Amino acid sequence: MKKVIILIVAILSFTISQAQEKCNKEAMHQGDKKGKHQGNSRKEKKVKMMQALGLSEDQKSQMRSIGQEEKKKMEALSLQQTITVKEYNDKKSAIRNEMRTKRQAVLTKEQKDKIASMKAERENKKNEMYEKKMAKMKEVANLTEDQTKQMNALHQKTKADVESIKNNSKLNDQEKKTQIKATLKNAKDARMNILSKEQLIKMLEIRNKKETKNK
DSSP states (O other): OHHHHHHHHHHHHHHHHHHHGGGGOOOOOOSHHHHHHHHHHHHHHHHHHHHHHTOOHHHHHHHHHHHHHHHHHHHHHHTOOSSOHHHHHHHHHHHHHHHHHHHHHHSOHHHHHHHHHHHHHHHHHHHHHHHHHHHHHHHHHTOOHHHHHHHHHHHHHHHHHHHHHHTOTTSOHHHHHHHHHHHHHHHHHHHHHHSOHHHHHHHHHHHHHHHHHHO
8 A cells, every 4th residue: 555655646746746736847858759849849939039029120130040040059059079978068158248249239228128028028928827826736735824824935946046147147048947946856856745645646546637627
């Protein structure tokens, strides 16, 4: 019986973490198919943002030139066979940072303010989604006030830790991804420790019922 409970807890641990980590989406690339999909998603977001900014024809031309320059530098970097993986990732991040700075220089103050406003709006939506999910979890798992406070504190700490990693100029992009992944993994383990065994089992039962109903 003990082994069965441990198995159930382990399965639910994975299930809950998948749902909760959607709130922190600083997610990692895993597999070619997923990587391609995420790449397309980022490109679509970039196109929408450029459209929202109302770039002039001259700005669009400058942005295209920067994009072409970035592509050439990345292609040249990929041909360097004698550098280490870390050197490659460091140079790759340096190129991206250089191009990001150039793109920022093309924008007007009003356009930069618009980007900041759009980012703030997205953050507000993420917070609203988190609040809704926490309210649902509190209802379904019958979370205590103390558990709710612990969950919220953990959520805020995780966000702060991820943001700190993103802003660490000493890390290249790959190192940031690795550290963010580890941070999210630690947060997932911490969430599991906040919930009781009975709560984990109850949530698994509810999830199984929903999956059966949707089949």
